[in-house]
Structure formats: structure tokens, C-alpha cells
Amino acid sequence: MDGMANGLTYMRKTTTPEATKQLASTLAPYLHEGDVILLECDLGAGKTQFVQGIAEGLGIRAAVTSPTFNILLQYGGGRIPLYHFDLYRLDDADELEDIDFYGTIEGDGASFIEWGSKFPEAMPYGFLQINITVDEEGVRTIKAHALGVRARSILKVWSSDSKSRLMKVAG
Ligand code: ADP
Numbered sequence: 001m002d003g004m005a006n007g008l009t010y011m012r013k014t015t016t017p018e019a020t021k022q023l024a025s026t027l028a029p030y031l032h033e034g035d036v037i038l039l040e041c042d043l044g045a046g047k048t049q050f051v052q053g054i055a056e057g058l059g060i061r062a063a064v065t066s067p068t069f070n071i072l073l074q075y076g077g078g079r080i081p082l083y084h085f086d087l088y089r090l091d092d093a094d095e096l097e098d099i100d101f102y103g104t105i106e107g108d109g110a111s112f113i114e115w116g117s118k119f120p121e122a123m124p125y126g127f128l129q130i131n132i133t134v135d136e137e138g139v140r141t142i143k144a145h146a147l148g149v150r151a152r153s154i155l156k157v158w159s160s161d162s163k164s165r166l167m168k169v170a171g
């Protein structure tokens with residue numbers, strides 16, 4: 001099936017890290033246990049900033065850092081647990097079992113996944129995809145694309161929240 005026909009896309013541009021965090025913090029209230037968000041972005045585009053904003057929005061006090069060397073960082077103490085994966089250092093999909101990837105993403109929190117595109121067969125059927133690109137002036141274009149019924153409903157309520165300032169992308 002054609003992804004675009006079944007998908008829904010919104011976008012916003014940000015010019016400061018604070019704006020990226022603010023946008024992310026407006027998504028946090030709409031996340032429930034078992035939700036999966038894929039982060040597909042240029043290096044240094046602002047994935048960590050985005051997840052910091054999610055943590056803030058969930059009421060997590062711990063400092064959010066990059067999971068590159070840990071593969072999975074988890075944060076409790078908020079409304080729901082936050083799981084932040086970076087699959088870059090995994091070579092084989094079998095290693096996902098070792099880190100309880102499947103149990104975790106279907107578990108009690110919201111999961112943010114970097115480099116999920118390395119293991120497309122391991123990704124759930126539906127997910128929200130966040131794409132951040134940087135232009136020559138350093139302006140970030142943040143796109144949110146929903147695949148599947150649950151992701152569409154998240155994106156609909158998030159984009160209806162005036163604090164998100166998301167705009168619908170045609171197509
Ligand atoms: P990534 O995790 O995608 O590699 P980080 O979030 O660690 O990226 O770093 C992004 C860097 O870009 C930070 O130093 C941040 O201050 C800077 N930055 C500048 N403008 C923005 C913006 N609009 N949104 C997010 N980060 C920005």
C-alpha cells in the first residue's frame with residue numbers, strides 16, 4: 001500500500017533549540033504506553049533536544065543525553081516511562097532480543113528510536129516518524145508523519161493543540 005495515501009504529515013520550522021524542545025513538550029501529553037516514535041534526522045539536527053522536550057513534558061527531571069553509547073537510556077519519574085533507543089551500534093536484528101527491544105516498545109512507556117531504519121522488519125506496524133533537517137542558515141524543519149491508526153490519532157490531537165503550531169503538509 002502507498003505510504004503517503006495512508007499517512008498524514010505536519011511540519012513546523014524552528015530557529016532555536018528551545019523552540020524544538022517546546023514543540024516536543026507539546027507532544028508529551030498525548031503519548032500513552034506502547035507508543036513508538038522514530039527519529040530520522042541529520043546528525044546534530046536536534047534529536048536529543050527533541051527528546052529533552054518530551055522528558056520535560058512528561059515531568060521527568062533527569063537530564064536527557066544521547067543514547068549512542070548505551071543503545072537504550074530510560075527515564076522514570078514522569079507520567080509514563082520514557083525509552084530512548086539508538087540502534088546505530090547494533091549489527092544484527094538478533095541483538096534486539098538481547099536488549100528486550102520488543103518487550104520494551106510494547107511495554108509501559110513511550111519509546112523514541114534513532115536509527116530504526118536499520119532494522120525495518122523489527123519496527124512495529126504503526127509509528128509516528130519525526131524527521132528533522134537543517135538548512136544552510138541552521139533553520140530546522142521538523143516533520144511529523146503518521147503511519148497507522150494509533151499514530152494518526154496522536155498526530156491529529158497534537159496538531160490540533162495550538163501550542164504545537166504544526167502546519168499540515170499537502171499530499
Ligand atoms: P542530535 O541528537 O540530532 O545529534 P542534538 O540535539 O544533540 O542533535 O544537537 C543539536 C544541536 O543543534 C544543539 O547543540 C543545539 O543547541 C543546536 N541547535 C541549533 N538550533 C537548533 C534548533 N532549532 N533545534 C534544535 N537544536 C538546535
Ligand code: MG
Binds near residue numbers: 066
Ligand atoms: Mg543525539
